[in-house]
Amino acid sequence: MTLRAGLIQLNSSDDPVANLPRTQGLIAQAVGQGAKFVATPEVTNVLSTSRSHQKSVLQHEEQDQTLATLRKQAADLGIWLLIGSIGLLTEDTDGRFANRSFLIDPQGKIKARYDKIHMFDVQVTESETYRESDGYRPGETATLAETPFGTVGMSICYDMRFPHLYRQLAQAGATILTAPAAFSPVTGAAHWHSLLRARAIENGCFVIAPAQTGDHDIRKGKPRSTYGHSLVVDPWGEVLLDAGAEEGAYVVDLDLGQVEVARKRVPSLSHDRPFRLDRG
Numbered sequence: 001m002t003l004r005a006g007l008i009q010l011n012s013s014d015d016p017v018a019n020l021p022r023t024q025g026l027i028a029q030a031v032g033q034g035a036k037f038v039a040t041p042e043v044t045n046v047l048s049t050s051r052s053h054q055k056s057v058l059q060h061e062e063q064d065q066t067l068a069t070l071r072k073q074a075a076d077l078g079i080w081l082l083i084g085s086i087g088l089l090t091e092d093t094d095g096r097f098a099n100r101s102f103l104i105d106p107q108g109k110i111k112a113r114y115d116k117i118h119m120f121d122v123q124v125t126e127s128e129t130y131r132e133s134d135g136y137r138p139g140e141t142a143t144l145a146e147t148p149f150g151t152v153g154m155s156i157c158y159d160m161r162f163p164h165l166y167r168q169l170a171q172a173g174a175t176i177l178t179a180p181a182a183f184s185p186v187t188g189a190a191h192w193h194s195l196l197r198a199r200a201i202e203n204g205c206f207v208i209a210p211a212q213t214g215d216h217d218i219r220k221g222k223p224r225s226t227y228g229h230s231l232v233v234d235p236w237g238e239v240l241l242d243a244g245a246e247e248g249a250y251v252v253d254l255d256l257g258q259v260e261v262a263r264k265r266v267p268s269l270s271h272d273r274p275f276r277l278d279r280g
């Protein structure tokens with residue numbers, strides 16, 4: 001079985017009202033090119049560097065216009081849609097947001113939701129520091145969802161540096177791993193392709209990683225750039241799609257039988273063994 005997948009590479013601003021029609025247009029383009037499963041990047045609704053701005057524009061899940069509109073679009077087009085993530089207000093007393101990924105079915109229903117587990121609290125260079133956990137409350141639940149084209153294991157961005165998450169997802173049946181991202185340009189150039197190819201190879205899974213790209217239009221807060229290079233990797237580790245730097249809709253055909261082929265050639269997923277740690 002072949003699945004035509006669409007990846008939406010975005011250059012989101014910090015204005016959710018401006019971002020939404022662009023995103024809808026690119027989803028329609030991918031579907032116009034035959035995509036049956038479309039995936040968008042992390043923070044599809046708002047890419048912001050200001051907590052106070054986020055507080056003023058983010059919504060609770062029930063009120064969020066990006067979620068409601070894209071659910072309707074998925075239903076109208078009859079497609080599966082991974083909304084890489086939406087920044088949302090939560091009920092938390094500490095006021096932290098959720099960085100939440102949604103898998104939407106062709107009826108527009110929410111099939112699965114996943115809150116990013118690992119927070120990007122990292123000093124990337126002397127002048128570039130991220131403190132994701134200041135604004136976001138980390139999730140505590142790994143998430144799988146059944147689709148007609150396989151079992152999808154969900155993750156977001158920085159999660160891709162934690163291989164045991166994907167191991168568990170693959171051991172539990174995942175054949176497609178999603179890793180929507182807003183990667184930093186510095187770490188992206190150094191690590192992006194290697195991390196994603198490794199996750200695909202070691203688990204015998206397709207990896208689908210739609211990304212934010214370019215210099216973002218940030219009205220409130222510090223400027224921000226992201227790495228782009230939305231990627232699709234097959235279970236043997238071959239890069240089937242690298243979107244480069246431009247915003248756009250990209251489609252690629254996945255031969256789903258390749259999961260079984262790769263796992264037959266190198267069955268490492270079934271060779272995990274317990275071991276002790278000896279400090280000598």
Ligand SMILES: O=C(O)CNC(=O)[C@H](CS)NC(=O)CCC(=O)C(=O)O
Nearest residue numbers: 048120130132157158182183184187
């Ligand atoms: O804060 C937002 O608006 C949305 N979230 C992000 O952009 C997150 C946290 S700052 N980015 C990453 O996880 C990049 C990881 C990365 O670049 C790496 O692992 O090297």
